[in-house]
Structure formats: C-alpha cells, structure tokens
Amino acid sequence: MTLEQALAKLNELQTAQHAYGHAMGVLSLDGDTAAPSASAKGRAETMGYLSGVTYQLLVNDTVKEALETIIANKNAVTPVQYRQAELFKEDYDDSVRIPMEEYVEYSTLITNSNAVWHEAKEKNDYASFAPYLEKIITFNRKFAAYKDDKRPAYDVLLDGFEKGASTATLDPFFALLRTELSPIIKAVAEKPAPDAAFLQQRFPINDQRIFSDRLMQMMGIPRDRCGIAETEHPFTTNFNKWDVRITTNYSETDVADSMYSVIHEGGHALYELGTADEIQFTNLASGASMGLHESQSRFYENIIGRSLPFCRALLPVMQECFPAQMKGVTAEALYAAVNKSGPSLIRTQADELTYGQHIAIRYEMEKLMIGGDAKVDELPALWNQMYKEYLGVTVPNDREGILQDVHWSGGMIGYFPSYALGSAYGVQMLAAMEKDFDPWADVEKADLSRVTAWLGEKIHRHGKLLTPPQLLKNAIGQDFDPTCYVSYLKRKFAALYNL
Amino acid sequence: MTLEQALAKLNELQTAQHAYGHAMGVLSLDGDTAAPSASAKGRAETMGYLSGVTYQLLVNDTVKEALETIIANKNAVTPVQYRQAELFKEDYDDSVRIPMEEYVEYSTLITNSNAVWHEAKEKNDYASFAPYLEKIITFNRKFAAYKDDKRPAYDVLLDGFEKGASTATLDPFFALLRTELSPIIKAVAEKPAPDAAFLQQRFPINDQRIFSDRLMQMMGIPRDRCGIAETEHPFTTNFNKWDVRITTNYSETDVADSMYSVIHEGGHALYELGTADEIQFTNLASGASMGLHESQSRFYENIIGRSLPFCRALLPVMQECFPAQMKGVTAEALYAAVNKSGPSLIRTQADELTYGQHIAIRYEMEKLMIGGDAKVDELPALWNQMYKEYLGVTVPNDREGILQDVHWSGGMIGYFPSYALGSAYGVQMLAAMEKDFDPWADVEKADLSRVTAWLGEKIHRHGKLLTPPQLLKNAIGQDFDPTCYVSYLKRKFAALYNL
Numbered sequence: 002m003t004l005e006q007a008l009a010k011l012n013e014l015q016t017a018q019h020a021y022g023h024a025m026g027v028l029s030l031d032g033d034t035a036a037p038s039a040s041a042k043g044r045a046e047t048m049g050y051l052s053g054v055t056y057q058l059l060v061n062d063t064v065k066e067a068l069e070t071i072i073a074n075k076n077a078v079t080p081v082q083y084r085q086a087e088l089f090k091e092d093y094d095d096s097v098r099i100p101m102e103e104y105v106e107y108s109t110l111i112t113n114s115n116a117v118w119h120e121a122k123e124k125n126d127y128a129s130f131a132p133y134l135e136k137i138i139t140f141n142r143k144f145a146a147y148k149d150d151k152r153p154a155y156d157v158l159l160d161g162f163e164k165g166a167s168t169a170t171l172d173p174f175f176a177l178l179r180t181e182l183s184p185i186i187k188a189v190a191e192k193p194a195p196d197a198a199f200l201q202q203r204f205p206i207n208d209q210r211i212f213s214d215r216l217m218q219m220m221g222i223p224r225d226r227c228g229i230a231e232t233e234h235p236f237t238t239n240f241n242k243w244d245v246r247i248t249t250n251y252s253e254t255d256v257a258d259s260m261y262s263v264i265h266e267g268g269h270a271l272y273e274l275g276t277a278d279e280i281q282f283t284n285l286a287s288g289a290s291m292g293l294h295e296s297q298s299r300f301y302e303n304i305i306g307r308s309l310p311f312c313r314a315l316l317p318v319m320q321e322c323f324p325a326q327m328k329g330v331t332a333e334a335l336y337a338a339v340n341k342s343g344p345s346l347i348r349t350q351a352d353e354l355t356y357g358q359h360i361a362i363r364y365e366m367e368k369l370m371i372g373g374d375a376k377v378d379e380l381p382a383l384w385n386q387m388y389k390e391y392l393g394v395t396v397p398n399d400r401e402g403i404l405q406d407v408h409w410s411g412g413m414i415g416y417f418p419s420y421a422l423g424s425a426y427g428v429q430m431l432a433a434m435e436k437d438f439d440p441w442a443d444v445e446k447a448d449l450s451r452v453t454a455w456l457g458e459k460i461h462r463h464g465k466l467l468t469p470p471q472l473l474k475n476a477i478g479q480d481f482d483p484t485c486y487v488s489y490l491k492r493k494f495a496a497l498y499n500l
Numbered sequence: 501m502t503l504e505q506a507l508a509k510l511n512e513l514q515t516a517q518h519a520y521g522h523a524m525g526v527l528s529l530d531g532d533t534a535a536p537s538a539s540a541k542g543r544a545e546t547m548g549y550l551s552g553v554t555y556q557l558l559v560n561d562t563v564k565e566a567l568e569t570i571i572a573n574k575n576a577v578t579p580v581q582y583r584q585a586e587l588f589k590e591d592y593d594d595s596v597r598i599p600m601e602e603y604v605e606y607s608t609l610i611t612n613s614n615a616v617w618h619e620a621k622e623k624n625d626y627a628s629f630a631p632y633l634e635k636i637i638t639f640n641r642k643f644a645a646y647k648d649d650k651r652p653a654y655d656v657l658l659d660g661f662e663k664g665a666s667t668a669t670l671d672p673f674f675a676l677l678r679t680e681l682s683p684i685i686k687a688v689a690e691k692p693a694p695d696a697a698f699l700q701q702r703f704p705i706n707d708q709r710i711f712s713d714r715l716m717q718m719m720g721i722p723r724d725r726c727g728i729a730e731t732e733h734p735f736t737t738n739f740n741k742w743d744v745r746i747t748t749n750y751s752e753t754d755v756a757d758s759m760y761s762v763i764h765e766g767g768h769a770l771y772e773l774g775t776a777d778e779i780q781f782t783n784l785a786s787g788a789s790m791g792l793h794e795s796q797s798r799f800y801e802n803i804i805g806r807s808l809p810f811c812r813a814l815l816p817v818m819q820e821c822f823p824a825q826m827k828g829v830t831a832e833a834l835y836a837a838v839n840k841s842g843p844s845l846i847r848t849q850a851d852e853l854t855y856g857q858h859i860a861i862r863y864e865m866e867k868l869m870i871g872g873d874a875k876v877d878e879l880p881a882l883w884n885q886m887y888k889e890y891l892g893v894t895v896p897n898d899r900e901g902i903l904q905d906v907h908w909s910g911g912m913i914g915y916f917p918s919y920a921l922g923s924a925y926g927v928q929m930l931a932a933m934e935k936d937f938d939p940w941a942d943v944e945k946a947d948l949s950r951v952t953a954w955l956g957e958k959i960h961r962h963g964k965l966l967t968p969p970q971l972l973k974n975a976i977g978q979d980f981d982p983t984c985y986v987s988y989l990k991r992k993f994a995a996l997y998n999l
Contacts, residue, residue: 016550017546019545019546020545020546020549022548023542023543023546024523024524024526024527024546024550025523027523027527027530028523028526028529029521031526031529033726034534035533035534035729035745036727036743037724037725037726037742037743037744037745038724038726039724039725039742039743040725040739040740040742040743042742043739043740043742043743043780043781044520044522044743045518046515046518046781047519047739049521050515050516050519051519051523135666147946155688207706209577223538224536225536225537225538226536226538226539227536228534228535228536231535235862238543240539240546242540243536243538243539244534244535244538244539244540244543246534246536282540282542282545341649342794360850393553407740468702
C-alpha cells in the first residue's frame with residue numbers, strides 16, 4: 002500500500018466513523034431525552050447493529066496496513082495525519098483483541114442496561130439492575146484483560162479514561178484529599194450553616210427553563226451551535242463543533258440543582274464548541290481526556306460559578322427570573338448559600354469541599370467491583386457503609402445511594418476519578434490564567450469571553466491533537482500538583498466559614 | 501443461490517435497512533425538533549453518507565438474485581416473505597435506475613433544503629429557497645424518467661405516493677370537488693359566520709402542552725410507545741410500533757391550531773402503533789400508502805374530531821385546561837366554531853369544506869412544476885393567482901403563500917393529492933364502520949377504543965402486507981367512490997349553516 006493510498010483510506014475511515022458516531026450519538030441522545038419508554042428494545046437492536054458495522058470498518062487488515070503505513074512514514078505526513086493514525090491505531094489495538102460478537106453483545110447490553118437503570122432508579126429497585134451491572138462488570142474485566150493481561154484490570158480501565166492514571170497515582174491522590182480535607186470538613190460541620198433556604202422554594206420548571214437560557218447566554222454559549230434538553234442524569238454530547246447538546250434535570254424545589262448542572266454541562270459544551278475547525282469530522286475533534294473534560298466543566302461550575310464575583314453577576318439574572326423567590330437576597334448571601342458545605346448523599350449536589358469524598362467512595366467501590374472482591378448483591382451495603390465512614394451519612398435507599406449515578410449503567414467503570422482529577426487540574430489552570438490577566442473583574446461583569454478565550458487557546462482548540470499530559474503541561478506550565486487543589490479548597494472554605 | 505440462502509439474505513437486508521432507517525429517521529426528527537440551527541451541514545453529510553450505504557445494501561447483484569429467487573418460488577415461501585421480497589424488488593427496480601452519486605447528492609440536497617426552507621419561511625424569503633426547489637424539481641423529473649420514461653413524469657411521482665394514482669384519475673376527482681363544492685362554499689360564505697373568537701384568545705403554550713397530553717389520552721394513544729415534540733410543520737414519524745412520534749406547533753393565539761394538529765398526527769400515530777407485531781423491523785411495518793395514511797389522520801381530525809359528539813367529549817377537557825378562556829362555551833358553540841368555514845390562506849388551518857380546494861391548487865402547481873411549464877421564480881405569482889381564482893383570497897406574502905408547506909422542501913412532489921384522497925377514503929370507511937356498530941355513542945363518551953379497534957382490524961394491523969387497493973377494498977367493502985365524500989360534506993355543512 003502506498004502512502005497516498007493509506008491516507009485516502011484514513012480519510013474514508015474518518016468520514017465513515019463520523020457518520021456512524023453521529024447517528025449513534027443522536028439515537029442515544031434521543032433515547033435519553035425524548036424517546037418513549039418502550040422504544041428501548043428497538044434502539045438497542047439498531048445500536049447493536051451499527052456498533053457491529055463500525056467495528057468491522059475499523060478492525061480489518063486494510064485499515065491496519067493503512068495506519069501502520071502512515072505511522073511508519075511519520076516524517077512524510079503532517080502532525081495531524083500522524084496523530085489521527087496513532088489514535089485510530091490505539092482503537093484498533095484495543096478493538097482487535099475483543100471478538101466482534103462480544104463487542105456487539107456488550108453494545109446491546111449497555112443500551113438495554115441504561116433503560117433498566119432509569120427504571121430501577123425511579124422505582125428504587127436495585128435488584129432489577131443488579132444482573133445488568135454484573136454482566137457489565139464481567140465484560141469490563143474481560144475487555145481489560147484482552148487489552149493488557151499483565152496489569153490489574155482496574156488500572157487498564159482507568160487508563161482508558163485518563164491516559165496514565167492508575168491506582169499507583171490515584172491511591173495517594175485520594176489519600177491526600179482525605180487526610181488534608183477531613184479536618185476542614187469536620188471544622189465546617191461544627192460551624193453554623195449559612196441560610197440556603199431561599200434556593201429551596203418552589204421554582205416553576207417553566208421559569209427555570211427560561212433561566213437556563215439566560216445562564217447559557219451568560220456563559221457565552223452560541224445557541225445556534227448548542228441545544229439544551231432534559232434528562233434524568235445531565236450529560237453533554239457533541240457531534241461536531243456546530244452541534245453540541247447539553248442536558249439538565251429540573252427540581253421544582255431546588256433551583257441550584259439545575260443551575261449548576263447547566264453551568265457544569267456548559268463547561269463541557271464550551272470545550273467542544275471551541276475545538277478547531279480543521280479537526281472537525283475527524284477523530285481529533287472532541288476533548289483530550291475525561292479528566293481534561295471534567296477540568297473544564299468543573300472550572301465553570303465551581304471555580305467560576307461558585308465564586309463571589311460570579312454570584313454578583315448572577316444575582317440580578319436570578320432576581321429577574323424569580324423575582325418573588327429571590328427578593329432581598331444579597332450577592333454575599335447567594336455566595337454563602339451556593340457554597341453551603343456538609344456531608345450529603347448525592348454526588349451531583351455535593352459542595353466543592355466534600356465532593357472529592359464522593360469520588361473517593363466510587364473509586365474504592367470500583368476497585369472492589371473490578372478486583373472481584375465484592376459480589377454484585379453486596380454492593381449496596383458496601384456503598385452505604387462507605388458513605389457512613391467517609392461522610393458520616395446514612396443512606397436511606399438505593400435511589401439516593403448506589404443507583405444515583407448513570408455511569409456504571411453505561412459501562413463507564415473507571416470514569417469517576419476524572420471528576421476529582423479535573424477539579425484539581427482546574428485549580429492549576431486558574432493559577433496560570435491569573436498570571437496572564439485578572440479574570441475576576443470580567444466575571445463580575447458577567448463577561449466570560451476572555452476566560453473562555455484563554456481556555457480555548459490553551460485547551461479547547463487542540464482537541465485530541467496533543468496527548469493529555471502534553472496538553473495539561475501546555476495549559477498549566479508546570480507538572481500536576483494536587484496540593485494546589487487542596488490549598489485552594491482550604492483557603493476558600495476557611496474564609497467562607499471564618500475558620 | 502438456494503431459496504434458503506435467499507431468505508437468509510432477505511432477513512439480513514431487513515435488519516440492515518431497519519437499522520439505517522431508524523438512525524436516519526432519528527437524525528431527521530432531531531433535526532426538526534431539537535437540533536441547533538448550525539447543525540444542518542453536519543447532519544446533511546451524515547445523512548448523505550448513510551443514504552449511500554443503504555443504497556449499496558439494496559442495489560447489488562446478490563440482493564437482486566435473492567429477491568428474484570424468492571419471487572420465483574412464490575408457492576414455497578410464506579405470503580409475508582413473498583410480499584417483503586416483492587416490495588424490496590420494487591425499491592430495487594426504482595433505485596437501480598438512479599446512479600448512486602445522484603442518489604447521494606439528492607439526499608444531501610433534501611437535508612439542506614429543509615433547513616433552508618425553515619429559514620426562508622421564517623424570513624418570508626422565497627428567493628433563498630428557489631434554487632433548492634429548482635434542483636429538487638429537476639431531480640424529481642429525472643428520477644421519474646429513470647423509473648418510467650414512457651409515462652408523464654408527474655404520473656410516475658403520483659404513483660410513488662399512491663399506487664395507481666395518475667392525472668387521469670385525479671383530474672376528474674378534483675373537478676368533481678370543484679364543481680360540486682363550489683356552490684356550497686359560496687352559499688356558506690353568504691351566511692353569518694359562527695363565533696370562533698373564543699378559540700383565538702391567549703392560550704399559554706405551557707397549558708397547551710398539558711392539553712396535548714390530554715388529547716392523546718382521549719385518543720387512546722399509549723404514551724410509552726408514542727412521544728410528542730415541537731416543530732415548525734407538524735409530522736409523524738415511526739421507527740417501529742414501539743417508537744412512534746408525533747409533533748405539533750403551538751400558536752399562542754389559536755388553540756385549535758395545535759389541537760387539530762395533535763389529533764391529525766395522532767391519527768397517523770394510531771395507524772403505526774396498530775401494525776402487527778409479526779411485521780415489525782421489516783419493510784412491511786408502516787402504512788400501506790400516503791393516501792391510506794392520510795385517510796386515518798383525517799378520519800380522526802375531521803370525521804371524529806370535528807363531530808358534535810366529539811365536541812361534547814372535548815369541551816370538559818378544554819374547560820379544565822383553559823378555564824378562563826372556555827368559560828360559558830357550549831358543545832354546540834364549540835362544534836360550530838371548529839367547523840367555521842370560509843376561504844383562507846393556510847392549508848393546515850383550512851376547514852373541512854374548503855380543504856380540497858387548497859389541495860387542488862397544489863395539485864395544479866405540481867403539474868406545472870413537473871411538466872416544466874412554469875419557471876421556479878414564477879411559482880409564487882402562480883400560487884397567488886390560483887388562490888384568488890379557487891378561493892377568492894389575496895395572498896399577502898410568500899410565508900402565508902407558497903412557503904407555508906414543508907413538503908416540496910423535503911422532495912415530496914406528488915404527495916398533496918393523498919390528503920384529498922385520504923379524506924374521501926375516510927368517509928367510505930365511516931359508512932362501513934356504521935354498518936358494524938354505532939361509533940357516536942362511544943365518541944361522545946370520549947371512548948375511541950372501538951373505533952380504533954375497527955380501523956386496526958381493517959387497516960392498521962396489515963401494514964404493507966396488502967396492496968393499497970386491496971386494503972381499501974378490504975376496509976370499505978366496495979369500490980372507491982368520491983361522491984360519498986362530496987355528499988358527506990354537503991350534508992354536514994348544509995346542516996351547520998342552515999342551507
């Protein structure tokens with residue numbers, strides 16, 4: 002095969018993979034947001050079929066030869082072409098080891114299990130979800146062994162979401178969070194709680210929908226390229242930079258719930274919306290890693306969204322959307338309320354200080370699940386036990402316990418640590434940004450354009466062109482250092498709680 | 501190829517075609533209801549790519565041989581298998597004559613032109629849509645010639661939507677509607693108009709959304725299998741009987757607008773929801789023809805939905821959803837208001853009596869377009885001239901004129917006559933139904949279960965298993981006779997207007 006033929010094959014593969022990825026992405030989005038409940042079975046069959054086709058498109062000898070030809074000719078191709086081939090080759094290597102029937106079976110399982118989880122959560126019925134979770138765990142263990150049977154399965158899975166992550170680096174990371182933050186979590190718990198009751202009045206969902214539009218406007222999200230839909234568990238999905246979707250979930254009695262979902266998912270969206278034109282419709286479009294993606298979502302959600310300057314910008318908008326509920330509230334009161342800290346049950350509603358402990362629990366759970374040390378029917382009790390141990394809270398039911406998150410039902414075992422890593426990356430990005438300009442005067446004026454432009458330049462535009470470690474170093478100008486994250490949290494919450 | 505191999509190939513084709521049809525259907529639905537505006541280009545590329553794949557799946561020698569093998573062995577296969585092969589062979593014959601590049605180019609054109617039409621309508625800008633319409637007309641003319649260059653192109657297109665339809669049958673049909681109905685349309689116009697102002701107050705869209713759910717409930721539409729979304733031009737789409745979607749468009753100042761859209765699309769949905777389990781995921785699932793589909797939608801919309809018994813059932817629901825607006829309204833007043841008749845501009849809002857004239861205009865326009873007797877930039881003036889001639893109304897702008905309907909932007913030239921044919925079929929179905937039981941006592945109690953069961957048995961469950969003429973004969977027990985339709989309209993409107 003000539004290099005020219007190999008590059009033509011690469012382009013052909015990009016076009017096909019984008020089309021199938023787009024189709025399956027929309028099927029999945031529709032399934033989560035608009036489709037009637039009985040549609041799940043038909044969708045699972047279609048997804049299974051299309052997964053099989055994409056597998057065959059990638060895993061064949063012509064593609065292998067084309068990718069190897071391009072990689073062997075590194076100096077004769079552009080860096081973009083080289084990186085495209087390199088990433089496809091990684092996918093190829095991962096996929097070729099998985100027998101096609103297992104791949105299709107797993108895809109169908111995931112589509113079905115997602116629907117089952119939705120219903121199980123609604124009905125607080127862990128038992129109906131357990132057989133699916135068991136199969137998902139078994140598949141993940143098996144797939145990890147196919148990829149690399151020399152390393153522990155969980156390390157292989159972690160690496161799939163965040164290149165280079167392993168229990169060797171994460172064990173000390175989570176230990177640091179626990180050792181350093183437990184004292185301040187305890188100290189905060191002894192202080193009087195700020196008033197947050199004004200956020201928990203009745204907020205009609207239709208008013209919240211209008212508020213979501215205003216929030217997206219504040220974030221500078223171009224609405225001709227980004228939609229919003231409603232779902233059980235909020236997520237962001239993207240097909241190209243001209244078609245990104247966020248989702249949210251409205252609670253009629255808690256306005257902060259959807260508000261911070263929108264800002265969090267809006268952060269993911271800004272990442273995707275900011276990828277460069279040249280890499281669209283290729284495997285380089287889209288964020289570099291899950292940790293880097295979460296660094297963006299949690300940057301907007303917490304570092305910006307839960308700052309005093311942002312609360313100053315937010316307050317008049319909230320007062321416009323919810324005049325009765327927000328009457329007489331000050332920016333300082335809003336800032337205290339949205340940073341109200343305390344042990345809680347639900348990860349997505351956790352405050353910034355205790356959030357890492359929620360992740361630590363999931364990390365420990367996943368180690369047990371994949372390590373094979375826990376049976377599936379023992380997991381709820383283990384979950385509840387860890388919540389008692391780490392956060393001192395009693396889990397009243399599985400709906401607010403082990404069934405709360407969508408991830409495992411979607412096969413994402415090893416994803417959770419990305420949230421904590423991303424939070425830590427974000428703090429180092431803030432430090433680097435503050436060396437270049439003062440973001441806070443802008444934020445207070447509800448102008449995030451310079452903030453987003455800075456992140457766009459350092460992170461967003463690159464897509465997957467750089468490896469995650471290169472990209473991170475590029476953005477923060479130094480090595481990863483989780484003590485920055487810990488110091489930031491200590492400083493912020495000491496000030497908030499007069500410690 | 502053995503018969504066994506041929507049947508295996510048929511099954512394989514069914515699975516693939518369903519998967520691609522499902523994926524493209526959801527992409528299209530999402531594009532019309534939820535996707536951000538800038539997403540159109542990426543979607544067009546994906547749709548074009550997937551269209552190419554489905555073309556290649558059908559148009560190849562193995563498939564041809566398999567289909568011919570099954571057709572040649574009629575007595576050795578089941579009627580279902582035979583009919584599947586027969587329908588695929590028709591598609592094959594139609595497709596094989598269209599060069600693949602043209603097919604893909606046309607699919608991409610359609611996706612783009614739909615987005616362009618949306619914007620052109622919004623901005624009342626026919627000129628921006630005209631080049632797309634011109635290309636669509638040219639493609640349709642060319643495709644018709646590929647199919648059969650011995651018949652006039654428009655006849656070939658008509659036949660594609662309603663097997664057997666041609667100008668030879670439709671010219672006298674529309675002439676009958678014009679001759680027989682013009683006098684009564686004129687007589688009605690001279691009578692005082694009933695009060696319909698109570699339907700044109702402010703109806704908040706959120707209240708209308710709740711009302712739509714109630715309407716779907718009244719119609720007995722199972723919501724676990726049927727969703728509702730919002731779009732510019734309402735339509736129904738279906739992927740299988742467990743996944744049907746209707747759409748509507750709310751006017752804040754006219755409650756009847758969306759109300760009759762929901763009932764109309766609900767009629768389409770009941771057809772799809774009622775197809776037999778055994779034919780799901782095959783090319784036999786889905787309605788038999790466009791005319792038969794419209795017979796169902798317009799049966800529920802007009803024959804049921806604009807009847808006095810239905811108005812009696814509807815009134816308390818409307819009064820519950822819109823207590824202030826509907827206060828003091830009687831069922832008789834509602835019946836008179838929803839049947840208020842008069843020449844108008846917008847087809848979808850036209851009353852039952854004048855509706856046929858709107859279709860006749862489109863039929864004449866299409867004859868001119870495809871016959872090549874009119875240039876694309878002359879079409880708006882021709883449209884306006886015909887509205888003056890047929891209905892005596894002056895079209896103030898293209899938005900309310902030639903740009904009002906979605907069909908042509910989607911490549912559907914030859915579809916419109918189906919609405920009029922369907923309306924006429926429906927009247928004969930009512931006559932047949934009334935021989936079996938009295939539907940009106942049920943309708944007055946808001947119980948449509950027997951009505952839907954009757955139509956389900958006669959029409960819905962069969963899908964495409966029977967040919968459209970067989971199915972129609974099966975349902976009405978006699979030949980098609982448009983004078984029944986004319987008599988029904990005369991009788992109904994004479995009584996309403998005391999003529």
